[in-house]
Amino acid sequence: MMADNRQLHMVPHFHYDTVYLQTYDSYLQQALDLMHEAVAILTAHENYTFMIEQMILLEEYWIRFPDKRSLLQQLAQEGRLEVACGMYCMPDLNIPSGEAMIRQAVIGKRWIKKHLGIEVKMAWMPDSFGHHLQIPQLMKHCGYEGYFFGRGARSPGHTPFIWIGIDGTRLLSHRLEGGYGLVMFSDDVQNKLEQSSNGEQDAAAIQAELERLAAVSDSRHLLLPNGGDMARPQWEAVAAVQQFNNQSRSHFCSFSTVRQFAKEIVQENLPLPEIQLELNPVFQGCYSSRMQIKLWNRNLEWKLQLAERLYAVLFLRSVVPADIQDSYGRWLESAWKHVLFNQFHDIICGTILDEGYRETLIRYETADRLLENALSVLQSCFPVTGRSGSTVQCPVLHVFNPSAFLRKGEVSFALNLSDLPWQEGTVLVQDNQGNILNAEISSPEAEQLQVTLTDSFPGLTLRQYTFVNDSWRQARQPDPAYTVVETSTGIRVVHSKLALEVTPSGGICSLRYVDDGCKEWVAQGGEWNELVLLSDTGDFWLYDEPILNGAFFGQTPENGLLKMEDSYPYSRKTLSRSSGATSRLNIVQKQPNQLVLESSGELRFWKISVSFTKKVIIDFTELCIRFETRLHCSGEQYRVAALFPTTLQEGKHLQQIPYGAAVREEGEFPAQTWAALTTGKRGLLLANKGIPGNGKAGDTLYLALMRSTAMRYKVDSELGYERGSEFCFSYDVIPFFNRNLDELRPDRRGEQLNLPLLSATAAGDNGASASASASAWTGPVLEGQGIELAAFYRSDEGWVIRVYNSTSQHSHGRLRCAFPQGSQSSETDAMGQPTGEKREWQGELELFMGPFQIKTIMVASQQKRGDK
Numbered sequence: 001m002m003a004d005n006r007q008l009h010m011v012p013h014f015h016y017d018t019v020y021l022q023t024y025d026s027y028l029q030q031a032l033d034l035m036h037e038a039v040a041i042l043t044a045h046e047n048y049t050f051m052i053e054q055m056i057l058l059e060e061y062w063i064r065f066p067d068k069r070s071l072l073q074q075l076a077q078e079g080r081l082e083v084a085c086g087m088y089c090m091p092d093l094n095i096p097s098g099e100a101m102i103r104q105a106v107i108g109k110r111w112i113k114k115h116l117g118i119e120v121k122m123a124w125m126p127d128s129f130g131h132h133l134q135i136p137q138l139m140k141h142c143g144y145e146g147y148f149f150g151r152g153a154r155s156p157g158h159t160p161f162i163w164i165g166i167d168g169t170r171l172l173s174h175r176l177e178g179g180y181g182l183v184m185f186s187d188d189v190q191n192k193l194e195q196s197s198n199g200e201q202d203a204a205a206i207q208a209e210l211e212r213l214a215a216v217s218d219s220r221h222l223l224l225p226n227g228g229d230m231a232r233p234q235w236e237a238v239a240a241v242q243q244f245n246n247q248s249r250s251h252f253c254s255f256s257t258v259r260q261f262a263k264e265i266v267q268e269n270l271p272l273p274e275i276q277l278e279l280n281p282v283f284q285g286c287y288s289s290r291m292q293i294k295l296w297n298r299n300l301e302w303k304l305q306l307a308e309r310l311y312a313v314l315f316l317r318s319v320v321p322a323d324i325q326d327s328y329g330r331w332l333e334s335a336w337k338h339v340l341f342n343q344f345h346d347i348i349c350g351t352i353l354d355e356g357y358r359e360t361l362i363r364y365e366t367a368d369r370l371l372e373n374a375l376s377v378l379q380s381c382f383p384v385t386g387r388s389g390s391t392v393q394c395p396v397l398h399v400f401n402p403s404a405f406l407r408k409g410e411v412s413f414a415l416n417l418s419d420l421p422w423q424e425g426t427v428l429v430q431d432n433q434g435n436i437l438n439a440e441i442s443s444p445e446a447e448q449l450q451v452t453l454t455d456s457f458p459g460l461t462l463r464q465y466t467f468v469n470d471s472w473r474q475a476r477q478p479d480p481a482y483t484v485v486e487t488s489t490g491i492r493v494v495h496s497k498l499a500l501e502v503t504p505s506g507g508i509c510s511l512r513y514v515d516d517g518c519k520e521w522v523a524q525g526g527e528w529n530e531l532v533l534l535s536d537t538g539d540f541w542l543y544d545e546p547i548l549n550g551a552f553f554g555q556t557p558e559n560g561l562l563k564m565e566d567s568y569p570y571s572r573k574t575l576s577r578s579s580g581a582t583s584r585l586n587i588v589q590k591q592p593n594q595l596v597l598e599s600s601g602e603l604r605f606w607k608i609s610v611s612f613t614k615k616v617i618i619d620f621t622e623l624c625i626r627f628e629t630r631l632h633c634s635g636e637q638y639r640v641a642a643l644f645p646t647t648l649q650e651g652k653h654l655q656q657i658p659y660g661a662a663v664r665e666e667g668e669f670p671a672q673t674w675a676a677l678t679t680g681k682r683g684l685l686l687a688n689k690g691i692p693g694n695g696k697a698g699d700t701l702y703l704a705l706m707r708s709t710a711m712r713y714k715v716d717s718e719l720g721y722e723r724g725s726e727f728c729f730s731y732d733v734i735p736f737f738n739r740n741l742d743e744l745r746p747d748r749r750g751e752q753l754n755l756p757l758l759s760a761t762a763a764g765d766n767g768a769s770a771s772a773s774a775s776a777w778t779g780p781v782l783e784g785q786g787i788e789l790a791a792f793y794r795s796d797e798g799w800v801i802r803v804y805n806s807t808s809q810h811s812h813g814r815l816r817c818a819f820p821q822g823s824q825s826s827e828t829d830a831m832g833q834p835t836g837e838k839r840e841w842q843g844e845l846e847l848f849m850g851p852f853q854i855k856t857i858m859v860a861s862q863q864k865r866g867d868k
Contacts, residue, residue, distance in 0.1 A: 003214070004250035006210060006214060006250075007220055007252055007253075007264070008224050008251065008252065008253035008254070009221060009222065009254065009257075009260065009261040010224045010237065010241060010253055010255050011049065011224065011257060012049060012226045012227055012233055013050065013053070013226070014034050014227045014229070014233065015127060015227065016053055016230065017230060017344075018054075018056065018089055018347070019347050019356040019359070019360070020229075020351065020356070020715075021352075021715045022356075023353070023355050023356050023359060024356070027230065028057075028060060030230055031057055031230065032064065034230065034231075035057070038052075039071065039072075041238070042075055043071070048237075049081075049256060049257055050082070051081075051083070051084055051257065051258065052081070052082070052083050053083075053086075053124055054085070054087060054089045055083075055086055055087060055109075056088055056089050058072075058111075058112065058116075069115075072116060076116040076117065083116070084121075084124035084148070084257075084259070085105075085108075085122070085123045085125055086105070086109050086120030087101075087104035087108040088104045089108075090345060091343040091345060091348070092129055092348050093125065093128045093129075093131055093345075094130050094692065095294060095343070095348050095692045096301070096343045096658075097658055098134065098138060098659040099301070099305070099658075099802070100301055100340065100343060101138060102138070102802075102830045104340055104343070105143070105144075106830060107337070108120070109143065120143075120144075121143065121146070122146045122147075122148065122257075123144040123146065123147045123148065124258060125147065126148060126151075126176050126179070126180035126225075127150060127151065127180065128149065128345050129282045129283045129286060129349055129541075130152065130153060130278075130279055130281055131149055131152060131278060131279040131280065132280055132658065132670075133657065133662055134166050134657050134658050135147065136163050136165030136167075136171035137852070137853070138658065138659070138854070139171055141829050141830045141856070142829065142831060143830070143833065145262065146171070146172045147163065147171050147172070147174070148173070149279070150175070150179050150180050151279075151282050152175070152282065153281055154279060156175060156275045156277070156279070157273060158216055158217060158218065158273050159173075159174050159175040159177065159216055160172060160174040160272060161173055161174075161175075161275055162272050162273070162275070163275060164274060164275065164276040165276075166657075166660050166662070166851075167660070167852040167854075168850070168851070172262060172266065174223060175216075176225060177216050178212055180225050180227070180228070182209055183206060184226070184227075185237050185240050186234055186236055202240050202243055203244035203247055205240065206244040206253055207248075209224055210251060219270055221264045221265055223261045237255075241253050280669055281669045283541035283542065284667070284669075285536075285707060286350055287668065287670050287704060288691075288692075288704035289349065289350035289541075289707050290352075290719075290720060290722075291706045291707075291727060292725070292727075293342065293347070293348055293350055293361075293364075294348070295691075295727070295729075297339065297342065297343065297364075298673075299690060300335070300364060300368060300371070302751075302755045303371050304336060304339065305402060305791065306375070306400075306756075307374050308791070308792065308794075309460060309792045310400055310402065311793070312793050313461075313462065313778070313779040314777070316799070316817075316818075319381045320378075320381055321381070324377055328378075329794075329796075331370050331373065332370075332374065338366055338370075339363075349541070351540040352717075353715040353716050353717060354716050354719040354720075355716075357717075379762070382464075383464060384762045395415060395467075395761045396465070396763070397429065397451075397453070397465040397759070397760075398464055398758075398762065399455070399757055399759050400462045401458060401459055401461055401463075401757055403755060403789070404779070404781070404789035404792070405745075405748055406459055407457050407459070408454075408455075408456045409454070409757060410453070410454050411455075412452045413451045413453075413759050413761050414449075414761075415449055415761060416449075428467070429465045431463060431464070431465055432464055437455055438453070439453040440452045440453075457757060459781060459782075460779030460781070460792065461777065461778040462777040480592050480593075481620060489504075490502050490504050490585055491585055491587070491597060493595060495620050497513060497623055498512060498513045498620075498623060499511075499514075500512070500618070502597055502616055503579065504583050504585045505527070505578045505579050505581055505585075505601055505614070506529065506578070506585060506597065506598070506615075506616055507578065507614075508527060508528035508733075509522055509526070511528070511625075513735065513737065515737070515738070516738075519647070521646060521647060521684070521735050522645065522646070523645035523646055523647055523699060523700070524647075526645030526700070527579055527645070528625070528733060529614060529616075529644070530578055530579050530642070530643045530645075531612055531629070531642055532574055532641050532642075532643060533574070533577070533603040533605060533608065534574055534575065534639050534640070536637055536638050536639040536707055539710065539713075539714075540709055540710070540711050543668075575603075575638065576605050578601055578603060578612060578614070581601030581602055581603065581604075581612075582601060582602075583600055584599065584600075585599045588615070594617065594621075595617075596616070596617050597616040598613065598614070599614050600612065607636075608634070608636070608637075608638050608708075609633075609635055610631050610635075610638075611631070611632045612632075613630040614627065614628075623735075624732055624733060624734040625732070626731075626732045626733075627642075627729075627730070627731050627733070629642065629730075630726065630728050630729075631729075633724065633726075634723055635708065636708045636709075636710075636721040637721075638707075639705075639706060639707040641705060643700055644684065644700060644702065645699065645700040646684055647699070648683065648684060648699055650699075651678055651679045651683065651684075651699065652678050653676075654675065654678065655672075655676075656674045656746065659806075659852065660852040661806070661808075661852075665696075666695075667696070668693055668702075668704055669694060670692045670693070670694075671694035673750025673753065674687045674688065674749060674750045675688075675696075676741055676746060677696065678740070678741050681739060681740060682735075682736070682737045683737075684701065684733065684735050684736075685734040685736060685749060686701050686703070686733055687731060687746070688753070689730040691703050691704070707722075708721045708723075730753060732753055734749060742785070742786060742806075745786075745806075747788050778818075780816065780817040781815070781816040781817065782813065782815055783813045783815075783816070784811050784814065784847060785807070785809075786805050786806045786807035787803055787804075787805055787813040788803065789801070789802070789803055790802040790803060790804050795832075797858060797860055798823075798859050799819065799858070799859045800856065801815065801858075802855070802856045803815070803847065803849075803854075803857070804849075804853065804855070805849035805850065805851060805853045807852070808851045808852065809851060810850055810851065811847075811849045812847070812849070813846075814845065814846055815844060815845045816843065817843075817844075817859075819841050820861040823840075823841040823859050824859070825839055825857055825859045826857070828858045841859060845857065
């Protein structure tokens with residue numbers, strides 16, 4: 001029997017879709033009208049409340065209706081106009097990076113504080129497609145005190161509850177039983193397809209939902225959302241609440257806010273259930289639908305990091321002119337907003353109409369242009385202390401390593417043929433310390449050439465290289481340290497440390513390491529990077545629901561796991577494999593420590609055709625294999641996955657989540673830049689560049705590269721079939737043995753793949769002095785096992801440094817940096833609110849990091865904009 005004296009907290013709202021079944025402009029006009037309606041009801045009824053979700057809508061309303069500003073401020077400060085979650089938009093929580101989610105909160109909550117004078121404390125995320133285990137800490141670090149959600153793979157049972165994050169953070173959380181559109185008093189809702197309605201439109205509707213909510217909560221306080229997708233604020237709700245209270249003898253309903261509801265729950269002090277599980281996966285299909293969005297997103301997230309970190313280093317060295325300082329922050333904020341806008345959950349998941357998809361790509365292109373311009377401007381601040389040849393002035397080469405750790409690798413420079421005193425053969429360059437390096441010059445084409453140099457680049461450091469004019473010093477290229485044998489079944493490569501075989505289709509069918517006892521890594525009969533063409537009649541979200549997926553070859557398994565074998569009678573049908581395609585393997589490049597092979601072929605099934613080119617790059621220095629796979633697509637209703645069958649029996653499956661790692665079951669989940677399969681001290685790391693769909697089936701890791709699907713029952717989405725689309729996917733396979741995964745620093749492996757070194761050229765100054773040597777242009781240096789840099793950027797308050805512990809163990813380390821004399825540091829939350837005392841900066845800071853802990857450090861100095 002339901003307990004008496006239940007208090008219903010009715011929260012009127014509407015869920016604002018920036019882009020979904022309509023375009024931004026179309027939705028915006030509707031949303032502004034709904035805002036007018038909400039303000040009218042708030043003005044007419046002093047007990048009425050209303051919630052707005054996203055900052056972007058408030059900003060649009062603020063700009064367009066300045067006469068409403070003082071009223072908005074009054075209503076907000078009275079507590080009747082609530083803002084939750086207050087992020088720039090309501091993002092997906094799995095595909096974007098953790099840093100991007102923090103910026104959603106920083107940009108949104110700061111705007112709301114500045115213009116409405118209120119602090120946003122509740123994270124209202126009812127429509128986001130799944131929730132990983134770092135959410136509690138991320139929310140607390142962004143100043144949130146409560147979390148409200150609607151979609152999740154597994155039900156946490158009774159609600160509200162305490163959600164315990166991967167680091168141990170405890171967060172008051174609440175599952176919206178029945179969804180965020182729980183009660184409606186009219187049919188005026190934009191998205192009738194997803195309308196959740198009990199058929200009643202008066203006090204009886206409140207009574208019906210009271211019984212539903214009371215069944216899953218022991219608290220006397222129950223949260224009752226009143227609204228839905230683009231739902232009209234309802235005058236009828238006022239009469240319905242009054243009618244319910246007149247009729248009910250033991251329960252009471254009032255207009256309220258989620259913040260007031262959370263406050264009552266805390267004061268009630270009931271022993272709430274505690275859970276420590278993630279609510280993933282949800283809608284697995286969205287992780288590989290409209291893949292161009294995913295690839296663009298990850299590329300620009302890292303490009304923003306590059307631009308911010310470079311600017312912070314140059315500002316630290318006082319070489320950025322005042323006019324650039326004034327503009328640079330605006331450029332970066334604008335680029336961030338374009339990227340964050342596209343992280344709205346329906347956009348980045350691809351569940352949008354075609355016109356919205358086109359506009360999404362335009363926003364990415366705009367952000368990219370902004371960043372290219374910003375980086376170009378910063379390069380004008382680089383030193384030009386070059387050398388000169390006898391008759392030709394030589395350019396100065398610059399390399400910036402945006403990572404906070406030492407990186408070894410190659411960088412290339414595009415130069416005009418006339419810029420160099422040598423036009424062929426080996427070109428010699430020297431670094432800041434006068435060390436001579438080899439630099440390979442490509443064959444000139446149309447007066448353009450490529451100069452490639454190899455070196456070790458310190459973290460967050462700008463290095464300068466100049467050409468040597470004593471051309472008599474010729475360097476001899478060492479011979480390759482491996483042999484290549486062409487066989488009837490492909491190519492066999494033997495090195496002192498490993499041996500592998502590559503099939504004509506560009507798959508690795510055998511891999512053995514000498515130091516690993518020459519054990520086989522590739523499962524018998526399988527290939528690494530074998531491409532499979534699978535039937536897929538789902539939509540942008542769905543793989544497994546029989547109503548949508550039963551048309552081709554029967555229903556798929558109820559558990560939703562991807563089965564690769566054709567022997568399962570109800571599994572997804574494998575239509576074609578790259579191992580069966582007619583193809584030829586070619587040697588593209590042989591270098592002393594690297595071999596590049598290439599193969600082309602076609603996956604085909606009747607009208608479905610996906611031509612592929614697979615480049616296999618074997619790195620004998622790192623002892624890993626890099627893949628670049630290009631797909632050209634035609635046909636519809638299919639998807640392509642890349643398989644990596646291993647001999648690792650019953651391995652533990654881990655995937656990177658924002659600022660951490662999660663142990664996951666079989667199936668497909670959203671990962672950040674890597675996934676791994678480990679058995680003790682042996683394992684396989686699979687790093688990816690912008691490919692969120694990572695999975696495990698048995699002892700096989702796989703990447704979901706793309707899908708050809710649509711949502712025509714909802715909206716025009718012909719472009720979702722990706723007919724004629726071309727994709728380029730990059731991923732690395734790194735076997736490891738005699739060490740555990742943490743020792744491999746997988747987050748760094750993922751970062752190296754996604755965050756390239758920056759190379760730039762400048763005209764030399766004919767031998768000017770090296771007093772402005774870039775060798776000292778260095779940012780923060782991090783020490784400590786597992787401690788990684790999340791962000792380093794310059795704000796109006798100072799330098800922001802965000803670090804995290806990427807492991808499940810406690811870690812002790814240091815942060816070193818030469819900040820200006822008199823600087824002070826303090827630990828803060830992501831919003832810049834101090835969480836520790838200010839201390840004078842002494843050149844370094846000790847870091848004591850708990851498992852998967854995030855920390856933000858603010859360093860402020862007397863240096864102002866324009867100071868040199």
